[in-house]
Amino acid sequence: MRHRRVASSLLIALILPFMCGTLSSQAAPASSSLLAATPVMGWNSWNKFGCNVSEKLIREIADVMVSSGMQSVGYQYVNIDDCWQVSRQADGTIVADADRFPGGIKTLADYVHGKGLKLGIYTDAGRMTCQKRPGSYEHELQDAKTYASWGVDYVKVDWCFAEGLDPEVQYAKFRDALAQAGRPIVFSICNWGVKAPWQWGPKTGNLWRTTGDITDNYDRMSVIGFSQNGLEKFAGPGHWNDPDMLEVGNGGMSRDEYRTHMALWAILAAPLLAGNDLRTMTAETKELLTNSEVIAVDQDAKGVQGHRVWEEGPLEIWIKPLADGSQAVGLFNRGESPLTMRLDAKLIAVSPASKLRDLLDHKDLGPIHESYSTEVPTRGVVLLRVSK
Numbered sequence: 001m002r003h004r005r006v007a008s009s010l011l012i013a014l015i016l017p018f019m020c021g022t023l024s025s026q027a028a029p030a031s032s033s034l035l036a037a038t039p040v041m042g043w044n045s046w047n048k049f050g051c052n053v054s055e056k057l058i059r060e061i062a063d064v065m066v067s068s069g070m071q072s073v074g075y076q077y078v079n080i081d082d083c084w085q086v087s088r089q090a091d092g093t094i095v096a097d098a099d100r101f102p103g104g105i106k107t108l109a110d111y112v113h114g115k116g117l118k119l120g121i122y123t124d125a126g127r128m129t130c131q132k133r134p135g136s137y138e139h140e141l142q143d144a145k146t147y148a149s150w151g152v153d154y155v156k157v158d159w160c161f162a163e164g165l166d167p168e169v170q171y172a173k174f175r176d177a178l179a180q181a182g183r184p185i186v187f188s189i190c191n192w193g194v195k196a197p198w199q200w201g202p203k204t205g206n207l208w209r210t211t212g213d214i215t216d217n218y219d220r221m222s223v224i225g226f227s228q229n230g231l232e233k234f235a236g237p238g239h240w241n242d243p244d245m246l247e248v249g250n251g252g253m254s255r256d257e258y259r260t261h262m263a264l265w266a267i268l269a270a271p272l273l274a275g276n277d278l279r280t281m282t283a284e285t286k287e288l289l290t291n292s293e294v295i296a297v298d299q300d301a302k303g304v305q306g307h308r309v310w311e312e313g314p315l316e317i318w319i320k321p322l323a324d325g326s327q328a329v330g331l332f333n334r335g336e337s338p339l340t341m342r343l344d345a346k347l348i349a350v351s352p353a354s355k356l357r358d359l360l361d362h363k364d365l366g367p368i369h370e371s372y373s374t375e376v377p378t379r380g381v382v383l384l385r386v387s388k
């Protein structure tokens with residue numbers, strides 16, 4: 001029932017009962033029963049809290065994800081990153097930090113599910129996590145079964161302490177372990193682009209990191225985001241390139257820089273995992289994270305990752321074709337002063353009668369005529385939707 005037209009091969013049926021997202025792009029039409037049919041949306045603890053995770057934090061984040069309106073625009077996963085785990089029992093079962101998670105992960109999952117949300121967890125394909133907690137190497141099946149028994153819906157698998165291991169092999173082991181665990185679990189491959197995961201990721205997981213870590217500054221965010229050009233052919237429903245989690249609201253970027261971050265991630269059909277403290281976010285941060293017109297670009301059912309169609313110095317135009325025949329168009333100014341940008345109707349192959357809408361500011365701009373010109377702020381963006 002979680003499947004679409006699953007290949008008839010018994011082998012695949014046995015190995016991949018829950019890993020619909022692992023099929024190739026040609027074989028993976030969007031469907032509501034497909035895991036990660038559109039890029040995952042949610043929150044992750046790492047960017048803001050690092051190792052300072054607890055049951056209390058996760059409950060409060062789940063609460064505010066609902067009360068802030070984030071859930072109603074599509075945010076769904078509440079993901080615990082590194083440091084929730086401390087040791088293994090004698091039989092190898094992974095043990096959560098009892099001081100920080102006194103009720104255990106299962107109780108926490110029940111709480112999160114009670115809010116209509118889903119719970120994510122973190123491990124490492126190597127011998128230890130990046131913060132030196134037990135890794136899942138040689139415990140893949142045991143850990144996958146433990147997560148399933150707790151009601152976990154998402155697992156991010158990191159790549160620290162994996163010397164001498166082949167990511168393609170190790171992540172396939174994890175995929176097979178999850179398939180045997182008896183629960184649909186989104187599989188997030190986090191090996192920072194090592195061994196070009198976009199090449200084997202589509203048959204292995206639902207998303208794969210393409211680069212090293214993001215940090216909360218414009219240079220790092222923009223280098224990562226704009227370097228995704230060319231990877232669009234590997235993404236599609238059930239399997240996505242992951243340029244890392246959002247930094248929106250963490251304080252290291254200006255309003256225009258965060259607008260660029262959000263608009264670029266939407267054009268890229270990137271996972272939208274907020275990484276800020278939702279409990280204390282400003283109205284400006286909330287408005288950007290919950291901009292439903294921008295989110296609609298990211299979550300568009302066609303599932304096509306956008307790409308760059310034009311560049312000149314610090315100026316770039318990116319497009320993302322959408323299911324209704326319209327296109328999302330990002331006019332990006334990577335420069336250090338405001339610049340006028342001109343979008344030629346011929347560049348995006350639309351008729352002069354096609355209508356423009358500004359998605360960040362929710363404004364209709366009328367027909368494009370031959371071209372549309374606008375000033376784009378320093379390190380900023382104008383994100384348009386151009387009707388057919």
Ligand code: GAL
Pocket residue numbers: 046081082129130131158159160190212213
């Ligand atoms: C990194 C990973 C980060 C975060 C961190 C935790 O390898 O890329 O997103 O999970 O480990 O230690």
